[in-house]
Structures are given as structure tokens and as C-alpha cells.
Amino acid sequence: MAKDTGKFTELLKPHYNDAMRYSRALCAGWSPDEAEDVLQQSFLIALENFENLNDISKFRSWFFKIITTTFYSAVRKHFWKKFLPMDSGVNIPKMPQVFNCAEQTESRIILNQALSKLSAKERSAILLFEIAGFSIEEITRIQKEKSTSAVKSRLSRARAKLRKYITEQENFLPRNESQNGSNGEFKGDLENETIKLISEIRTDEQR
Amino acid sequence: MKQSNLSQKSEQMNKDKILENHFNEVKLEDYSESFPAVENWIYKTNIQLKNKQNENKQNERKLQKMKNFLFANKLRLAYSIVTLAVIIATCNMPVTQTETAGQVITLTVPTNNTDFAAKMSALPWIKNAQVSSNGNTEEGLNQTLYTIILPDATQEQAVNYGKELESLGGITTIKITPLDYDVKRPLYSAALDHFFSIKIDATGMSDQEVEQLVQKHLKKHGIDMKFHFKTGPDGKRDIFIEKTEDDKLKEARNFELNIDDNNGKEKIKIFTKKADPEQLKGKTDEEIRKMVKQEHPELQDKDIKIERNGDKVQVKVEVERNQK
Numbered sequence: 001m002a003k004d005t006g007k008f009t010e011l012l013k014p015h016y017n018d019a020m021r022y023s024r025a026l027c028a029g030w031s032p033d034e035a036e037d038v039l040q041q042s043f044l045i046a047l048e049n050f051e052n053l054n055d056i057s058k059f060r061s062w063f064f065k066i067i068t069t070t071f072y073s074a075v076r077k078h079f080w081k082k083f084l085p086m087d088s089g090v091n092i093p094k095m096p097q098v099f100n101c102a103e104q105t106e107s108r109i110i111l112n113q114a115l116s117k118l119s120a121k122e123r124s125a126i127l128l129f130e131i132a133g134f135s136i137e138e139i140t141r142i143q144k145e146k147s148t149s150a151v152k153s154r155l156s157r158a159r160a161k162l163r164k165y166i167t168e169q170e171n172f173l174p175r176n177e178s179q180n181g182s183n184g185e186f187k188g189d190l191e192n193e194t195i196k197l198i199s200e201i202r203t204d205e206q207r
Numbered sequence: 208m209k210q211s212n213l214s215q216k217s218e219q220m221n222k223d224k225i226l227e228n229h230f231n232e233v234k235l236e237d238y239s240e241s242f243p244a245v246e247n248w249i250y251k252t253n254i255q256l257k258n259k260q261n262e263n264k265q266n267e268r269k270l271q272k273m274k275n276f277l278f279a280n281k282l283r284l285a286y287s288i289v290t291l292a293v294i295i296a297t298c299n300m301p302v303t304q305t306e307t308a309g310q311v312i313t314l315t316v317p318t319n320n321t322d323f324a325a326k327m328s329a330l331p332w333i334k335n336a337q338v339s340s341n342g343n344t345e346e347g348l349n350q351t352l353y354t355i356i357l358p359d360a361t362q363e364q365a366v367n368y369g370k371e372l373e374s375l376g377g378i379t380t381i382k383i384t385p386l387d388y389d390v391k392r393p394l395y396s397a398a399l400d401h402f403f404s405i406k407i408d409a410t411g412m413s414d415q416e417v418e419q420l421v422q423k424h425l426k427k428h429g430i431d432m433k434f435h436f437k438t439g440p441d442g443k444r445d446i447f448i449e450k451t452e453d454d455k456l457k458e459a460r461n462f463e464l465n466i467d468d469n470n471g472k473e474k475i476k477i478f479t480k481k482a483d484p485e486q487l488k489g490k491t492d493e494e495i496r497k498m499v500k501q502e503h504p505e506l507q508d509k510d511i512k513i514e515r516n517g518d519k520v521q522v523k524v525e526v527e528r529n530q531k
Contacts, residue, residue: 005249005250005253008249008253009246009249009250012249013242016238016239016242016245017236017237017238017239020236020238020241021233021234021236021238024236025233043245043249043252044252044256047249047252047253047256048256048260092252092255092256093248093251093252093255095245095248095252096241096244096245096247096248097241098238098241098245105232107228107229107232108229108232108233108236110229111229111230111232111233114229130230130233131230131233131234159223159226162226163222163223163225163226166222166225166226166229167222167225170225
């Protein structure tokens with residue numbers, strides 16, 4: 001529980017966008033509601049432990065570490081969560097919708113699909129590096145690894161998998177970038193649709 | 208055909224660029240619009256967490272105190288365990304209690320009084336008694352000794368039966384003795400024996416029905432105390448406890464009466480004490496009040512009513528409670 005909520009939100013504000021992007025990408029393949037559950041749980045843990053944060057300059061890595069560990073436990077609970085609701089022990093109001101309004105592009109959908117093929121640790125490592133901009137040393141601490149080499153090889157493996165999957169998808173899609181631009185936008189809830197279905201929809205739209 | 212190193216490198220760079228483009232797009236996502244709502248939620252949530260933590264702290268403090276006390280050193284822990292064991296052992300220690308199973312009337316009648324046996328047999332209550340007779344000679348006179356065992360009879364009933372027997376005439380001696388027996392039971396059971404609880408759901412019952420039900424429960428436990436219920440215009444039921452003039456306590460009994468009435472609950476605890484009349488002899492009202500208040504400090508002077516009738520002194524305690 002944070003004694004000074006004002007201080008907490010003040011520290012959070014500059015890192016808010018990165019934290020949201022990281023959370024959403026981390027929960028790739030999950031519904032926005034499920035991703036918000038992870039985020040809500042992360043906020044609760046952060047609020048409860050904010051008093052124990054002695055060095056406020058480490059707020060960013062501290063908060064991302066909380067999101068990461070919450071995500072790990074959510075992955076473990078993901079199967080059982082279908083049957084049992086996540087109970088924080090108190091009647092906490094549901095956090096406002098953050099991810100539902102996020103616009104889904106074709107590129108984002110492909111990346112989500114690719115990310116969902118990675119293991120939780122690989123996904124977290126690549127996103128901490130690419131999206132949140134953490135150094136390998138920082139990721140080592142966030143992921144509670146003993147050496148940087150573990151993170152380096154994890155990043156390498158994650159990149160290789162992503163490249164492979166994305167290339168396959170790029171080759172598969174009948175894209176016409178000159179007509180639609182590189183970021184052909186899809187509106188609506190298309191995240192859980194297959195890539196094949198998207199391409200069919202695009203073809204129909206062009207006709 | 209095998210690709211050249213340059214071509215492979217170029218392909219790799221191309222793939223990296225594609226991947227970078229995907230990540231760059233994620234980096235362009237803007238969630239800042241949702242920050243005020245999330246900030247507001249954080250404030251609200253933190254208040255709730257604070258309340259929860261205060262509750263937890265209070266519980267923890269109580270537990271911590273107990274932990275500190277018990278686990279401060281091994282000797283104290285050992286003493287606590289031994290004390291607990293002693294308490295349990297003491298509660299289960301068997302104690303002997305004397306209980307009255309009934310009354311025995313023994314009377315002697317001259318043997319030549321042949322009518323007595325017939326007159327006695329005509330008494331209605333004698334059918335429930337066990338009667339035995341023996342011939343006896345006392346001071347040169349032939350006497351018949353009758354032993355009448357009255358199971359479950361109270362001393363009061365036995366005295367009344369004795370009076371009826373005396374009215375038949377011709378009795379030389381009559382004696383009433385209680386039929387006692389010893390019971391062994393654990394200490395806790397002995398302590399609870401003089402205290403019992405009655406639970407009544409009076410919802411939808413009339414005043415008379417509640418009165419009858421209470422009376423029935425009390426009689427089952429050998430208590431003759433009259434309760435009177437009266438429903439006021441506001442729908443609230445007043446409870447009056449009446450003490451009859453001939454109400455003599457056979458033994459001290461304590462009980463509680465729990466009445467549920469249209470979602471309202473009333474708990475009455477009644478303690479009765481068999482007083483020694485000699486104890487009150489020669490005492491002034493003030494001294495008697497002091498005696499009563501020593502045992503019940505919650506009572507006020509106005510609650511203790513003392514009635515004097517010659518040498519007889521009767522002490523009544525009347526407490527009026529207003530229901531909130």
C-alpha cells in the first residue's frame with residue numbers, strides 16, 4: 001500500500017506508455033481483458049510494495065520487474081483462471097479499460113502471433129529490450145538471472161524465432177504495399193482471427 | 208545454387224529491418240489518454256488497500272502479542288503447555304455430586320388402627336408411590352412402620368403428602384427424608400449442570416403461546432417461575448417476570464432465556480440463589496442491600512426491594528430494562 005499515492009503516479013507517468021505497450025505485447029494472444037487483469041494485479045502489487053522501494057531512481061526497472069513476475073504467475077495460472085477467478089482478497093474496483101481501445105494493425109497482429117509462439121521468458125526478454133529499451137544487464141536483474149549470457153542467448157533465440165515466423169507470414173500474405181502502404185489498417189476485433197482470414201478479408205475489400 | 212556471404216548478410220539485414228519495423232509500430236502505440244482514468248483508479252484502490260492493511264495490522268498485532276508472550280523463551284512455552292494440560296485435566300477430573308431422586312415418607316401407626324391402610328390406599332397420589340409395611344414393637348406398643356417412596360417428588364410435594372397422611376389420623380410418628388444418590392461427573396459437566404439455556408423462536412406467536420412455551424421449558428428443568436408477555440401498540444413485546452408468593456426455590460438454578468421475536472433478539476440471564484433466612488435476621492435494610500450488592504455490583508439501591516412481615520424478611524430484585 002503506497003503511503004504517497006501522488007508520488008507513485010508521478011513516478012509512473014513518464015513510464016506509463018512503455019509499461020502499457022510492454023504489458024499488452026507481453027500478453028500477446030490473450031484477450032484485452034486478460035491483459036488488463038495482469039496489469040491490474042501488477043498495479044496492486046506495486047502499490048502494496050511501493051513503501052519498500054528505497055531508491056526512486058530504480059522505479060522503472062522495479063515496476064517492469066513486477067509486471068514481468070506477475071505475467072509469469074499469470075501464465076502458470078492461465079489454465080486454471082478459466083475455472084477460478086483471480087481473487088485479490090479485497091473488493092477492488094475493476095481498473096478502467098486500457099487495451100480495448102487500442103487500434104489493431106496488420107503488422108501488430110502478425111507480431112502478436114509471432115510473440116505468442118515464444119516462451120514467457122523469451123517474450124519478456126525481447127520486449128524488455130526492444131520496447132522498453134532496457135539494457136542486457138537490466139534485463140538480467142529483472143528476469144532474476146545470474147549471468148548476462150543467459151539473457152543474450154535468450155534474446156538471440158527469440159529474435160530467430162520471430163524472424164522465421166514473421167518472414168513466413170509476410171511471404172504468405174498477398175500484400176500490395178504500393179496501394180495500401182506498409183501499415184494496412186484493420187479496425188475491429190481481429191486479433192483472434194487467423195492470418196489467412198485477414199488476407200481473405202483484405203482481398204474482399206480490394207474488390 | 209549456394210548464396211554468397213554478401214547475399215546472406217543482406218537477407219539477414221532485411222529480416223532484421225522487418226522485425227524492427229514491427230517493434231517500431233508497437234512503440235508508436237499511445238496509451239497516454241487512459242492515464243487520468245488509471246490514475247484515478249489507483250487513488251481509489253489505494254484507499255481500499257489501506258483499509259485492508261489496517262484490518263490486517265490489528266489482527267497481526269493481537270497475534271504478535273500472543274506469539275511474543277508464548278514464544279519469548281522456551282520455559283514460558285513449556286509453562287503455557289503445562290498450564291493448558293492442567294486446565295484440561297482439571298475440567299475432566301471427576302467430582303461427586305449428590306442428587307435427589309425423590310422423597311421417602313416413613314410413618315408409624317399403631318397396629319390396632321386397621322382403618323389407616325384402607326384410608327391411605329384411597330389417596331390419589333399413593334398409586335405412584337412404592338409402599339411397604341413392617342410390624343414393629345416400640346416401648347411395648349405394637350406399631351406398623353410404613354415406608355412410602357415417592358420417585359421424582361420434590362420436598363414441597365412430600366410435605367403436602369405428609370400433611371394429607373396426618374389428616375387421616377392415628378399416626379404416631381412421621382418423617383420425610385430426601386432420597387439422595389451420588390453421581391460422578393467431570394468438573395465442567397458439574398458446573399454446567401446448574402446452568403442451562405432455553406431458546407425460543409417467538410415469531411408469529413401470541414403472548415399466551417410464548418408464556419406457555421417458556422413455562423413448559425422451565426418446568427421441565429424443575430423451575431416454577433412465571434413469565435408474562437405483553438405486546439405494546441408499537442409491536443414490541445414486554446417481558447415481565449413474576450414471582451409468586453409460594454415460590455420457594457428448591458435449589459439454586461441459573462439459566463438464560465434466548466427469545467427471537469420478529470428479527471429482534473432478547474437474552475435474559477437469571478441467577479437464583481437459595482438464601483439462608485437466618486442470614487438476614489436482625490439486619491437493617493441498608494445492610495441487606497449492601498450484602499446483595501456485594502454479589503451483584505451492577506444493581507442499584509432502587510432495584511433491591513425489601514419487604515418485612517414481622518420476623519420474615521423477603522428480598523426482591525427488580526430490574527427494568529428498556530429495549531433499544
